Amino acid sequence: xxxxxxxxxxxxxxxxxxxxxxxxxxxxxxxxxxxxxxxxxxxxxxxxxxxxxxxxxxxxxxxxxxxxxxxxxxxxxxxxxxxxxxxxxxxxxxxxxxxxxxxxxxxxxxxxxxxxxxxxxxxxxxxxxxxxxxxxxxxxxxxxxxxxxxxxxxxxxxxxxxxxxxxxxxxxxxxxxxxxxxxxxxxxxxxxxxxxxxxxxxxxxxxxxxxxxxxxxxxxxxxxxxxxxxxx
Amino acid sequence: xxxxxxxxxxxxxxxxxxxxxxxxxxxxxxxxxxxxxxxxxxxxxxxxxxxxxxxxxxxxxxxxxxxxxxxxxxxxxxxxxxxxxxxxxxxxxxxxxxxxxxxxxxxxxxxxxxxxxxxxxxxxxxxxxxxxxxxxxxxxxxxxxxxxxxxxxxxxxxxxxxxxxxxxxxxxxxxxxxxxxxxxxxxxxxxxxxxxxxxxxxxxxxxxxxxxxxxxxxxxxxxxxxxxxxxxxxxxxxxxxxxxxxxxxxxxxxxxxxxxxxxxxxxxxxxxxxxxxxxxxxxxxxxxxxxxxxxxxxxxxxxxxxxxxxxxxxxxxxxxxxxxxxxxxxxxxxxxxxxxxxxxxxxxxxxxxxxxxxxxxxxxxxxxxxxxxxxxxxxxxxxxxxxxxxxxxxxxxxxxxxxxxxxxxxxxxxxxxxxxxxxxxxxxxxxxxxxxxxxxxxxxxxxxxxxxxxxxxxxxxxxxxxxxxxxxxxxxxxxxxxxx
Numbered sequence: 001x002x003x004x005x006x007x008x009x010x011x012x013x014x015x016x017x018x019x020x021x022x023x024x025x026x027x028x029x030x031x032x033x034x035x036x037x038x039x040x041x042x043x044x045x046x047x048x049x050x051x052x053x054x055x056x057x058x059x060x061x062x063x064x065x066x067x068x069x070x071x072x073x074x075x076x077x078x079x080x081x082x083x084x085x086x087x088x089x090x091x092x093x094x095x096x097x098x099x100x101x102x103x104x105x106x107x108x109x110x111x112x113x114x115x116x117x118x119x120x121x122x123x124x125x126x127x128x129x130x131x132x133x134x135x136x137x138x139x140x141x142x143x144x145x146x147x148x149x150x151x152x153x154x155x156x157x158x159x160x161x162x163x164x165x166x167x168x169x170x171x172x173x174x175x176x177x178x179x180x181x182x183x184x185x186x187x188x189x190x191x192x193x194x195x196x197x198x199x200x201x202x203x204x205x206x207x208x209x210x211x212x213x214x215x216x217x218x219x220x221x222x223x224x225x226x227x228x229x230x231x232x
Numbered sequence: 233x234x235x236x237x238x239x240x241x242x243x244x245x246x247x248x249x250x251x252x253x254x255x256x257x258x259x260x261x262x263x264x265x266x267x268x269x270x271x272x273x274x275x276x277x278x279x280x281x282x283x284x285x286x287x288x289x290x291x292x293x294x295x296x297x298x299x300x301x302x303x304x305x306x307x308x309x310x311x312x313x314x315x316x317x318x319x320x321x322x323x324x325x326x327x328x329x330x331x332x333x334x335x336x337x338x339x340x341x342x343x344x345x346x347x348x349x350x351x352x353x354x355x356x357x358x359x360x361x362x363x364x365x366x367x368x369x370x371x372x373x374x375x376x377x378x379x380x381x382x383x384x385x386x387x388x389x390x391x392x393x394x395x396x397x398x399x400x401x402x403x404x405x406x407x408x409x410x411x412x413x414x415x416x417x418x419x420x421x422x423x424x425x426x427x428x429x430x431x432x433x434x435x436x437x438x439x440x441x442x443x444x445x446x447x448x449x450x451x452x453x454x455x456x457x458x459x460x461x462x463x464x465x466x467x468x469x470x471x472x473x474x475x476x477x478x479x480x481x482x483x484x485x486x487x488x489x490x491x492x493x494x495x496x497x498x499x500x501x502x503x504x505x506x507x508x509x510x511x512x513x514x515x516x517x518x519x520x521x522x523x524x525x526x527x528x529x530x531x532x533x534x535x536x537x538x539x540x541x542x543x544x545x546x547x548x549x550x551x552x553x554x555x556x557x558x559x560x561x562x563x564x565x566x567x568x569x570x571x572x573x574x575x576x577x578x579x580x581x582x583x584x585x586x587x588x589x590x591x592x593x594x595x596x597x598x599x600x601x602x603x604x605x606x607x608x609x610x611x612x613x614x615x616x617x618x619x620x621x622x623x624x625x626x627x628x629x630x631x632x633x634x635x636x637x638x639x640x641x642x643x644x645x646x647x648x649x650x651x652x653x654x655x656x657x658x659x660x661x662x663x664x665x666x667x668x669x670x671x672x673x674x675x676x677x678x679x680x681x682x683x684x685x686x687x688x689x690x691x692x693x694x695x696x697x698x699x700x701x702x703x704x705x706x707x708x709x710x711x712x713x714x715x716x
Contacts, residue, residue, distance in 0.1 A: 074561035176562055186696040
């Protein structure tokens with residue numbers, strides 16, 4: 001984490017900056033600070049939580065994609081909007097915390113741990129003073145597995161539509177006007193490699209809240225927890 | 233008494249040279265030779281399923297759907313029952329009685345064998361002897377025996393309309409009557425009884441009505457229950473079976489008339505069925521035939537279920553309430569949403585047309601399309617036409633079905649990777665499904681080729697179906713068929 005970036009993030013997490021200045025302090029509350037929902041990721045690998053949810057992510061500040069409604073998120077639309085060809089960076093490399101994403105107007109990656117089982121994208125954007133509606137969020141993380149897991153499934157919920165790739169292969173697609181619920185869409189059976197597995201996802205949202213949750217489950221639906229997660 | 237007529241009718245049929253072998257008909261419930269009267273509880277031996285009827289005739293099947301004339305048990309007589317305890321198949325049957333030649337003197341006999349397959353080296357009947365009799369003048373007719381083995385004890389009910397239904401206890405190690413045991417009266421106005429135990433209740437089932445009169449038979453299956461195997465058995469209205477009570481379990485339906493002679497088939501996993509005979513299959517010359525139907529449980533009572541009727545349905549997951557759909561782009565019905573609540577109250581009210589297949593089909597991909605679960609919107613990609621697959625066989629009373637997007641040839645099919653898709657190009661077997669009603673009235677959907685791993689269509693997520701091991705403890709594998 002760069003020094004400047006680190007300083008900015010600490011202020012953001014403390015809710016000191018980027019929150020809109022209230023016109024009438026007693027009437028308009030400050031937006032919840034980032035620290036209500038996230039902590040800075042550390043260099044110590046994280047574990048999935050008790051339910052197996054992966055909480056450590058590199059989140060890119062939202063890309064503007066105006067949509068006054070989520071009802072346009074058909075499969076065809078979402079595939080075009082979230083085409084990996086439009087990924088703002090190098091698909092073969094992991095972005096660094098604080099890095100400005102290529103091809104964007106200064107949008108930065110943030111290495112964060114969600115304090116909740118889901119990842120509150122809306123609050124992430126709001127706390128950073130970024131657009132909350134009509135946006136695309138990209139998320140990346142690395143899951144290290146001590147052994148190969150066969151016949152596992154990626155289990156995702158998102159608000160609104162989203163697409164997810166594991167080691168470059170499309171694993172799950174959630175179309176239409178979605179609400180976020182755990183285990184909404186499960187991938188086909190897949191192999192989680194021994195060692196490093198890169199998970200990449202994109203969530204598109206028009207109006208309303210936006211968040212996602214993600215975990216791996218085995219054939220019985222039980223969460224896979226013997227994983228370590230890092231974003232470096 | 234009507235039972236004697238049944239026997240006389242069968243004897244007449246045999247003596248006049250009528251064949252007992254007929255092919256399956258399109259509307260008949262089972263295929264092959266299903267002609268039988270008073271079928272015994274269906275049991276499995278050496279990989280095949282057997283039932284025996286009056287006069288020693290039997291049927292055999294490998295899948296519970298296609299039946300053939302099977303091995304004949306020795307001993308003749310009427311209305312046997314079979315139960316497997318340990319490595320023995322006990323057979324109970326009656327000789328005499330039934331009003332034949334006006335008599336009600338009868339003996340219930342027991343024999344056993346280690347296999348029902350005459351080709352097995354374990355096959356060989358050993359007669360135990362007579363375990364109970366009626367003397368011809370008492371108000372009892374010792375025919376129609378039925379076993380119950382529960383908690384290490386073996387019970388046998390028997391009797392017919394001539395007096396009472398009675399219960400005795402047998403020694404499960406020998407098949408002999410327990411020393412000192414005396415018959416107990418447990419019901420009247422019944423014949424062809426059967427016993428079950430579930431959740432602390434003993435259930436006595438029997439047949440009411442008139443048998444053996446073809447399409448005019450009023451036979452129907454009734455039940456009462458008791459906490460004690462010796463009774464008293466009461467029906468749902470509290471009427472003792474000893475005073476003629478009995479809650480309906482199964483009766484005539486469709487072209488099947490005169491339901492009688494219940495036999496439990498418990499497959500585990502909340503899947504139970506029962507065998508019975510119908511006095512008259514109207515598609516088989518009004519002959520008496522074997523049938524197998526789903527058994528449901530409601531409020532502690534057994535209820536006859538039903539196979540899914542062919543038709544067009546939405547398939548709703550009990551897990552999420554979402555319905556199965558082909559995963560294609562949602563197509564909006566043209567509508568100004570504001571008019572839902574802002575149009576003037578006096579604006580003309582008129583119907584809006586349903587979205588049709590023609591409105592959307594052109595936008596669907598040509599090849600296989602995966603399926604998913606989504607909110608029920610009564611849309612063309614959510615409507616499935618379900619029909620029995622002609623000449624494709626079936627499993628225990630239900631044919632294999634094809635499940636096709638209505639108006640198309642896109643059939644629900646399994647993939648090599650164990651997922652599910654809609655496709656017009658799948659091999660035939662990948663498009664065939666069992667649809668079995670579970671004890672709660674929902675349905676289990678099983679691929680024809682999914683037997684080994686006990687696979688079924690399972691909702692593993694709110695929106696994701698797949699093929700996975702069925703789990704009766706969960707709603708994930710339970711489905712409802714909803715008319716659009």
